[in-house]
Amino acid sequence: MKTIIKYVLLDLMRNKVILFYTIILAILAVSVLGIDDNPTKGLLSLLNITLLFVPLITILFSTIYFFNAIEFTELLLSQPIKRNKVILAEYSALTVSLSAAYAVGIGMPLLLLVSGIASFILTLIGILLTFVFSSLALLIFVKCRDKTKGIGIAIATALFFTLLFDGFLLAFIYSFSDYPIDQAVVGIIAFNPIDLARVLMLLHLDVAVLMGYSGALFKKFLGSATGSIFSIACILLWIIVPLLLSVRIFNRKDL
Amino acid sequence: MTPYKLIILLLLFLPGLSRAKSVKVYPGRNSFQKAINAAKRNDTLLLQPGLYKEHDILINKKLVVIGVQYPVIDGEHTSQVIFITADSVILQGLQVQNTGRSSMTDMAAIRVQDANHVTVRNNKAFNNTYGIYLQNAGFTVVQNNTIQSSSADELNSGNGIHAWKCYDLLIAGNDISGHRDGIYFEFVTTSSITRNISHNNVRYGLHFMFSHNDTYTNNRFSDNGSGVAVMYSKGVTMTSNIFQRNWGDAAYGILLKEIADSKIHHNQFLKNTVGLYMESTTKIAVNDNQFTENGWGIKVMASCSGSDFTRNNFTGNSFDVATNGTTMLNHFSENFWDKYDGYDLDKDGKGDVPYYPVSVYSVVSERVPTAMILYRSFLTGIMDQVEKVMPSIIPDQLKDDTPRMKKWKL
Numbered sequence: 001m002k003t004i005i006k007y008v009l010l011d012l013m014r015n016k017v018i019l020f021y022t023i024i025l026a027i028l029a030v031s032v033l034g035i036d037d038n039p040t041k042g043l044l045s046l047l048n049i050t051l052l053f054v055p056l057i058t059i060l061f062s063t064i065y066f067f068n069a070i071e072f073t074e075l076l077l078s079q080p081i082k083r084n085k086v087i088l089a090e091y092s093a094l095t096v097s098l099s100a101a102y103a104v105g106i107g108m109p110l111l112l113l114v115s116g117i118a119s120f121i122l123t124l125i126g127i128l129l130t131f132v133f134s135s136l137a138l139l140i141f142v143k144c145r146d147k148t149k150g151i152g153i154a155i156a157t158a159l160f161f162t163l164l165f166d167g168f169l170l171a172f173i174y175s176f177s178d179y180p181i182d183q184a185v186v187g188i189i190a191f192n193p194i195d196l197a198r199v200l201m202l203l204h205l206d207v208a209v210l211m212g213y214s215g216a217l218f219k220k221f222l223g224s225a226t227g228s229i230f231s232i233a234c235i236l237l238w239i240i241v242p243l244l245l246s247v248r249i250f251n252r253k254d255l
Numbered sequence: 256m257t258p259y260k261l262i263i264l265l266l267l268f269l270p271g272l273s274r275a276k277s278v279k280v281y282p283g284r285n286s287f288q289k290a291i292n293a294a295k296r297n298d299t300l301l302l303q304p305g306l307y308k309e310h311d312i313l314i315n316k317k318l319v320v321i322g323v324q325y326p327v328i329d330g331e332h333t334s335q336v337i338f339i340t341a342d343s344v345i346l347q348g349l350q351v352q353n354t355g356r357s358s359m360t361d362m363a364a365i366r367v368q369d370a371n372h373v374t375v376r377n378n379k380a381f382n383n384t385y386g387i388y389l390q391n392a393g394f395t396v397v398q399n400n401t402i403q404s405s406s407a408d409e410l411n412s413g414n415g416i417h418a419w420k421c422y423d424l425l426i427a428g429n430d431i432s433g434h435r436d437g438i439y440f441e442f443v444t445t446s447s448i449t450r451n452i453s454h455n456n457v458r459y460g461l462h463f464m465f466s467h468n469d470t471y472t473n474n475r476f477s478d479n480g481s482g483v484a485v486m487y488s489k490g491v492t493m494t495s496n497i498f499q500r501n502w503g504d505a506a507y508g509i510l511l512k513e514i515a516d517s518k519i520h521h522n523q524f525l526k527n528t529v530g531l532y533m534e535s536t537t538k539i540a541v542n543d544n545q546f547t548e549n550g551w552g553i554k555v556m557a558s559c560s561g562s563d564f565t566r567n568n569f570t571g572n573s574f575d576v577a578t579n580g581t582t583m584l585n586h587f588s589e590n591f592w593d594k595y596d597g598y599d600l601d602k603d604g605k606g607d608v609p610y611y612p613v614s615v616y617s618v619v620s621e622r623v624p625t626a627m628i629l630y631r632s633f634l635t636g637i638m639d640q641v642e643k644v645m646p647s648i649i650p651d652q653l654k655d656d657t658p659r660m661k662k663w664k665l
Contacts, residue, residue, distance in 0.1 A: 010348060038548075038571070044631065052633055166634035170619070170626060177623040185628055200633060206502065210528070210550045210573060 004076065008037075008069075008093035017061060018097050025105025029050045039114040040205055043122060046106060047201050050126045051194050054102065055133045056158040060093055062137030063154040067147040074255060083245045087138070091243065096132045099127040118204045125197040128235045132193045133158070135242040142249045165192045186221060190230075191239040200231040277301055287328065302326040302349065308333045310354075316341050322348030325379060330354045330364070336383075337365045341374045354383040360661065361413055363388035367395060375400065383385040385413035386434060389421050396425045404433040406457045413440040414462075415453065417447075426451060436462040444468055452544050454478050460501070463488060471496055482507040482527060491517040500527040507532045508549065514539060523665065524549055530572070533559045542566050543665055551577050551617070560584035568663050569593060569612070575651065579621050583652040587612070591659040599660045600622040613649045615642035 005083055012018055028049055033042040069090065076086050086237035144150040169188055173181065189195040203223045221227045265402040275297035280290040282305035290300050291314055292318040299319040303326060310330040314320065314337065326351045334355045339346065344367075351364040363385035367373045369392070376398040380386040386402035389395055395414060406412030415431035417439045418424060424446035431437040437453030440446070440463035451474045453460040460476030461483045463469070468490040475497040476483050482501030485491065491514060498508035508527035509519075515537040523545045524530035530549040531541065538561040545568045546552035552572040555562070557580030564585065569575045570593045589605065597606035620626045629635055642649060 041571075047631070048633070048636075162633050163637075166629055166632045170629060170634065173623055173625050173628075174619075177625065182625055185625055189628065195628075195632065199628065202631060207550070207573060207630070210627065 001089045004081075004086060004089035005093045005096075008090050009097060011069075011072075012065075012093065012097045018101050021057060021061075021098070022101040022105045024108060025102060029106045029109040033109060033113045040118075043110075043114065043118055043201075043205065044207070046110065046122060048197065050106065050129065051198055052162060054126055054129045054157075055162060055194060058098055058130050058133040059137045059140075059154045060151065061098070062134040063140050063150050064147075065094060065217070066090070066138060066141035067150055077255065083251050087142075087247060087250050088243075091134065091138055091246075092204045095131050098134060099130045102126045102130055118201070121201055121204050124233075125201055128239070129193060129197055132235060132238045132242075135239050135246070138246040139242040139249075142246045142253060160253070161192055162193045166195065170193075192236045192237050196231045196234050196238075200228060203227070214243065264352075270612050275299070279303055281305065281579050282307050282326070283500060285309055291316075291318065293412075294318055310336050312337045314339045314341060314344055314346070317343045319345045320347070320349070322350070322378075324348075325350045330362075330383075330592070335360070335362050335364075339365070339367045339373055340370055341650070342370050342602070344370065345374045345376075347374070347377045347508070350379040350381065352379075352381040352383065354385070355484070356384050356411060361385050361388060361417070363413070363417070366390065367392045371395065374398070379403075383413070383558070385417050386415045386431065387417070389416075389418040389424065390417070392421045394423045395421065397427075397429060398425065399428040400430075402429060402431045404432055406435055407436055409458050412457060412627070415456070418443045422446065425449075432456060436460075437476070440469070442466065446470075447472075451475075452477075456480065459484050460498075461485070467491075470494075471510065475499070476501070476508075478502075479506070481505055482509065484510040484512075486510075486512040487514075489515040489517065491513040492520075493518065493522060494520045495522065497523045497525065498527060499523070501527045503528060510534075511536050518542075519544060523547070524552070529554050531555075533562070534576060535559065537561050539563075540565075544576075545570075545665055547571055550574070552612075554578070555583075555585060556580075557582050562586070563588075565589050566659075566663055567591070568665060570662070574617040575615060577617040577621050578613060578650055578653060581650045581652075584651050585653075587655040588652065589657050589659055590655050591662045592655065593662075595658045595660075597658065604660055605657040606660055609654040609656045611646060611649055611651070611654050613653050614639050615631070618648050618650075 029046060032045045036042045074085060103123060106126055110119045110123060137154060140150050140153050173185060199222055277299040278290055278294060279301045280286055281303050287307050287309050294300060296317050302322045304324040305326055307326060307328045308331055309328060311334050325348060328336055329476045330353045332353050333354050336351050336354055354362040354364055356362060364380040364383040365375055366388040368390045371393040373392060374396045376388055378400045380402045382404055393509060402415045412435040414436040415434040415438060416426060420442040423446045423458055426448045429449045431453045432455045433458050435458050437456045437460045443466040446469045446473045454477045456479045457482050460479035464486045466488050471493045471494045477499045478503050483498060501508055506528045508524040508530040510532045513535045517539050519539060521540045521543045528550045530546045530552045532554045534556045534560045541564045543566045548571040550573050552569050552575045554577045557578060562585040564587045568587050568591045575592060592610050592612060595606060595610045597608040599606050615638050
């Protein structure tokens with residue numbers, strides 16, 4: 001398995017996309033943090049960038065990569081290697097390189113320029129989101145035969161979580177505003193890793209007060225240690241469940 | 256002997272002729288009260304340094320009490336400490352500490368009751384339930400006192416400077432912290448509050464009700480539990496005050512409720528959850544203020560009318576203005592908004608398209624507070640952009656027709 005990870009990593013290194021991704025993230029981070037004197041504002045801008053671009057780029061790149069590497073995968077499978085090892089090795093190499101790109105591009109400037117718990121959390125959620133969306137990409141890959149369809153679904157998935165989900169949530173909140181839905185809303189955001197990441201981050205910034213002002217429960221529950229653990233646990237589930245599902249499907253898949 | 260020399264000689268003897276005299280008071284068992292009892296009207300008591308373990312000290316005649324190097328009057332957590340009931344008493348240079356706590360009476364370090372023209376200045380009041388308590392006092396000066404306590408909750412604590420049913424007060428240059436309300440006024444009229452610093456109080460930095468025609472200038476209210484709350488008053492003038500870091504789930508720079516005919520000029524609202532909150536107010540002039548880095552710059556409820564918001568700077572607020580209805584009977588003009596992205600073709604310094612300071616998301620979250628969970632999500636950003644192009648949800652009457660292109664220099 002180690003050997004496979006090594007070869008996939010080497011392949012990814014040769015692929016310039018990861019390098020570009022790192023550089024672009026680094027430029028964004030440095031410029032955003034450099035423009036504003038107020039580090040909180042910089043953090044918020046970087047949060048927006050993270051929540052918008054990391055899911056989209058991760059899921060697209062991963063899906064395309066898995067589809068492109070299909071011949072390599074098939075070649076490996078003709079050897080006496082277990083299927084789940086092959087797929088997990090590819091997944092690990094991909095996530096490691098993408099999260100390394102994020103950690104170097106955004107995490108490093110952030111921790112150097114604005115040290116503190118909030119910077120650490122932003123780096124953490126960027127990496128967690130990378131893991132989540134490459135898991136989802138893997139699931140898309142094993143479920144789809146066709147590359148075009150796979151990429152389509154990948155884009156739709158990213159859009160769903162960044163935009164549509166919040167739209168539905170807002171519609172839900174609006175229609176049931178006469179009822180005590182605070183707890184339900186906290187439950188619902190567990191179904192969107194991006195929302196989880198956003199709330200996790202916001203509650204570690206001053207602006208958390210704005211949320212506490214109108215919904216005491218959010219701050220009370222999500223702002224507490226239990227809340228942070230809950231959010232991170234949910235995000236971890238978002239990594240593990242699609243991953244296990246993909247492995248299961250891949251093991252039975254007729255290639 | 257020339258007449259001049261005679262006059263000078265007479266003048267030299269004059270102090271000896273008047274009956275007022277200075278008495279030095281030293282620490283001892285009830286020595287302070289005994290000295291007051293023995294003193295005559297207009298005498299001066301000079302309290303020598305040391306610890307006076309006395310309480311319920313009653314000053315019922317016109318005296319001047321001066322502490323030398325801050326003698327300590329310690330109430331030993333039993334009762335009230337100094338009680339002034341005579342007109343024109345001057346009390347200065349004392350350190351008064353450790354009043355009792357009671358639910359029945361308001362225990363104060365220095366209490367002035369039914370007296371006029373009293374001066375309380377340069378004192379230190381530490382660890383008391385109430386610091387300086389004025390009851391039915393007029394023309395009284397409370398100046399340059401340091402009032403500190405370490406209250407933990409609202410129930411078991413009192414106010415720093417508490418005034419009830421007073422008139423023509425001057426409260427100046429005091430530093431108040433750690434009480435329930437820093438300065439508390441009820442039924443206090445035509446008074447002036449200047450240069451005070453009220454910070455880290457449990458509830459409000461300044462709290463007044465039914466107090467008409469008062470002037471507040473150059474005060475600083477910071478880091479208080481709920482900021483400043485002013486209610487049911489008219490003719491209030493607030494200028495050049497600083498309201499900062501009143502940051503919490505229910506904290507306001509100022510909360511105005513049923514205030515009429517008042518002026519709020521040249522103040523700074525910095526880093527408050529809500530800079531200025533207005534409910535049921537009438538005819539308030541909010542001019543030349545700075546609203547910087549607040550959660551909400553202004554929350555103006557639909558029940559407010561006739562107010563005028565002119566020449567204010569709004570910078571770095573999460574939401575500039577929020578409201579809870581569609582009617583807007585207040586007028587915004589010539590403010591500077593850092594979120595304004597219009598243009599100024601005729602170069603008159605005013606933007607050519609109106610600015611709508613209420614963002615659609617702030618309308619939504621005002622109507623349905625739960626929607627705050629979507630704060631900073633990508634969706635709400637898009638909603639705001641769409642609304643800018645085609646306003647439909649935001650109150651269209653709430654707008655600034657002449658937004659400034661450049662920040663006012665205030």
